[in-house]
Amino acid sequence: MKRKVLIVGGGIAGLSLANALELLCKDKVDYQVIERQRQFSPIGAGIALPANAVSALHQIxxxxxxxxxxxxxxxxxxxxxxxQVLSNRATDTLHPKHFPFLGISRAGLHDVLLTGPIPSKIQxxxxxxxxxxSNNKVLVTFSDGTKDSYDLVVGADGIRSSVRKLSNQDIDEPPLSLGITNWRLLLKKPKTLIHPTYVLGAGSIFLLFPISEHEMYCYAGVLTPPNGISEDxxxxxxxxxxHFEHIGDEVKAALDQIIDPSQLIPDQLETVREVKTHSLHMKNVLLIGDAAHACAPTYQQGGAMSIEDAVIVAKLLNAFDALPVEQIIKFYDNFRFKxxxxxxxxxxxxxxxxxxxxDPQSIEARNQKIRQDGPFNVTFWKEYLKTDVFDELDHFIHTRLN
Ligand SMILES: Cc1cc2nc3c(=O)[nH]c(=O)nc-3n(C[C@H](O)[C@H](O)[C@H](O)COP(=O)(O)OP(=O)(O)OC[C@H]3O[C@@H](n4cnc5c(N)ncnc54)[C@H](O)[C@@H]3O)c2cc1C
Structure with missing residues (x-):
C-alpha cells in the first residue's frame, strides 16, 4: 500500500519535495500539498543558487x-x-561534478518547480x-474543518512553521532576530556588471547579483540600530x-533606479532558535527547509538546503519503503542534522x-582578511562542496540496506 504524505507549505522546500516524490517515489507515496496563501507570490525578488542547489535540482x-x-x-x-576589489574567485571549479552557480528570479524558480502534475496536487x-x-498515523484537522490521517506530515511551512509549533505542543519558541535589516529588489542590470559583486561598507553590505542578461537582484543589508527601525x-x-549613498558609484547608480517604495522588499533577518528536523512530540512529523533551519543568507544555503532536504527525504522514503516512517525520520536526522x-x-x-x-579599525581587519583568504562565501563553498551530498547519501543508504 502507498504511504500517504501531507506536505504543509508550497515554498521552495515543499514544491521540491513534491517534485522529488513525483519522480522518485511515484509507486510508493501518495502526497498532497497545502498552501496557506490563496495564490503564489514568491517573496524575495531573486535567489542565488550555489552548485549544491543545482546538484539537488539535477536529482529531480x-x-x-x-x-x-x-x-x-x-x-x-x-x-x-x-x-575597489578586495578579492575575486572563480566558482565553476568548486563542485566535484562541476555543477554551476546560478542566479534566478524567485518567480522563475517557482515556475520551474510548478511544472508537470505538481499544480494539481496543491490545495x-x-x-x-x-x-x-495515534497508531503511527498523524491526525490532521484543517482550517476548512476537514480532517484526515497521514503516515507522514512534512512541515515545509517556513520560519514561522505551524507544523513545528503544533507538533511540539505549542512550546515552540519564536524566531530570533539577527539584528540585520535588509531590502531585496530587482533592477535593470548595467552592462558592465558581469559577476555578482558584494560591496562591503561600514555596518552595511550591498550585493549586485545578475540573474539574466538584463536584470539583477540586489540585496541591501544594514545593522539594525539598538532602538530598532520603524515599519515606516x-x-x-x-x-x-x-544607508548606501556614500558607497561606490555602481551602488549609487542602482539606487537611482529605485523610484517607488513598491520596488523594495523590506525584511528583518531572523533565524530559528534551534535546528529541529523532527518533532519532539510526534514520531511521524518531519521538518524541512526554513521550518527546520532558517538562517542568514551568507552562503546562500537556505534555499539550497531546502532543495537538498526534499531530495534526501524522497530518496530515504524510496530506499526504506519497508521500514516504519519513524525509523526513516531517525535516518534523516542521523544523516542531516550535524x-x-x-x-x-x-x-x-x-x-x-x-x-x-x-569603525575604521574593524573594517580594515575585515577587508584585510578578505584580501588574504578570498570572499568569505567562496572560502566556505570550497570546503563544503568538496563532496556531493548525494554520493554521501547513496553510501549511507547502501550501508544500511546491506
Ligand atoms: C534576505 C534573504 C536572502 C536570501 N537569499 C538566498 C539565496 O540567495 N539563496 C538561497 O539558497 N537562499 C536564500 N535565502 C533563504 C531562502 O529564501 C529560504 O531558505 C527558502 O525560501 C526557504 O524555503 P521554504 O520553502 O522552507 O520556506 P518559505 O519560502 O518560507 O515557504 C514556506 C511556504 O509555506 C507557506 N506556509 C506558511 N505557513 C503555512 C501554513 N501554516 N500552512 C500552509 N502553508 C504555509 C508559505 O505561504 C510559503 O509558501 C534568503 C533568505 C533571506 C531572508
Whole structure:
C-alpha cells in the first residue's frame, strides 16, 4: 500500500519535495500539498543558487529547466565601499561534478518547480489547525474543518512553521532576530556588471547579483540600530538609500533606479532558535527547509538546503519503503542534522560579524582578511562542496540496506 504524505507549505522546500516524490517515489507515496496563501507570490525578488542547489535540482530532473531561465555565475567579487576589489574567485571549479552557480528570479524558480502534475496536487488557502498522533498515523484537522490521517506530515511551512509549533505542543519558541535589516529588489542590470559583486561598507553590505542578461537582484543589508527601525522607515526609499549613498558609484547608480517604495522588499533577518528536523512530540512529523533551519543568507544555503532536504527525504522514503516512517525520520536526522546545524551556526555568525564592522579599525581587519583568504562565501563553498551530498547519501543508504 502507498504511504500517504501531507506536505504543509508550497515554498521552495515543499514544491521540491513534491517534485522529488513525483519522480522518485511515484509507486510508493501518495502526497498532497497545502498552501496557506490563496495564490503564489514568491517573496524575495531573486535567489542565488550555489552548485549544491543545482546538484539537488539535477536529482529531480529540473537542472536544465532552471539553467534555461538563469544567469550562469563564473566568479564572485568582493569590494570595499569605494568599489575597489578586495578579492575575486572563480566558482565553476568548486563542485566535484562541476555543477554551476546560478542566479534566478524567485518567480522563475517557482515556475520551474510548478511544472508537470505538481499544480494539481496543491490545495490553496488551506492550513492546519490541529495535529495529533495515534497508531503511527498523524491526525490532521484543517482550517476548512476537514480532517484526515497521514503516515507522514512534512512541515515545509517556513520560519514561522505551524507544523513545528503544533507538533511540539505549542512550546515552540519564536524566531530570533539577527539584528540585520535588509531590502531585496530587482533592477535593470548595467552592462558592465558581469559577476555578482558584494560591496562591503561600514555596518552595511550591498550585493549586485545578475540573474539574466538584463536584470539583477540586489540585496541591501544594514545593522539594525539598538532602538530598532520603524515599519515606516523600513518601507521608505529615502531611509533605505541613506544607508548606501556614500558607497561606490555602481551602488549609487542602482539606487537611482529605485523610484517607488513598491520596488523594495523590506525584511528583518531572523533565524530559528534551534535546528529541529523532527518533532519532539510526534514520531511521524518531519521538518524541512526554513521550518527546520532558517538562517542568514551568507552562503546562500537556505534555499539550497531546502532543495537538498526534499531530495534526501524522497530518496530515504524510496530506499526504506519497508521500514516504519519513524525509523526513516531517525535516518534523516542521523544523516542531516550535524551538517545543517553547522551551516546555520556559521551563516549567522559570519554575516553578523561582517556587518558589525563599523569603525575604521574593524573594517580594515575585515577587508584585510578578505584580501588574504578570498570572499568569505567562496572560502566556505570550497570546503563544503568538496563532496556531493548525494554520493554521501547513496553510501549511507547502501550501508544500511546491506
Ligand atoms: C534576505 C534573504 C536572502 C536570501 N537569499 C538566498 C539565496 O540567495 N539563496 C538561497 O539558497 N537562499 C536564500 N535565502 C533563504 C531562502 O529564501 C529560504 O531558505 C527558502 O525560501 C526557504 O524555503 P521554504 O520553502 O522552507 O520556506 P518559505 O519560502 O518560507 O515557504 C514556506 C511556504 O509555506 C507557506 N506556509 C506558511 N505557513 C503555512 C501554513 N501554516 N500552512 C500552509 N502553508 C504555509 C508559505 O505561504 C510559503 O509558501 C534568503 C533568505 C533571506 C531572508
Amino acid at each position: 530532473n529540473l537542472e536544465q529547466k532552471v539553467r534555461e531561465n538563469a544567469y550562469h555565475v563564473q566568479q564572485i567579487v568582493f569590494t570595499d565601499d569605494a568599489y 490553496f488557502g488551506k492550513t492546519i489547525v490541529h495535529l495529533s498522533e 522607515e523600513r518601507k521608505s526609499i529615502h531611509f533605505m538609500k541613506s 551538517t545543517i546545524q553547522e551551516i546555520q551556526t556559521l551563516s549567522n555568525f559570519v554575516l553578523q560579524r561582517s556587518v558589525q564592522a563599523i
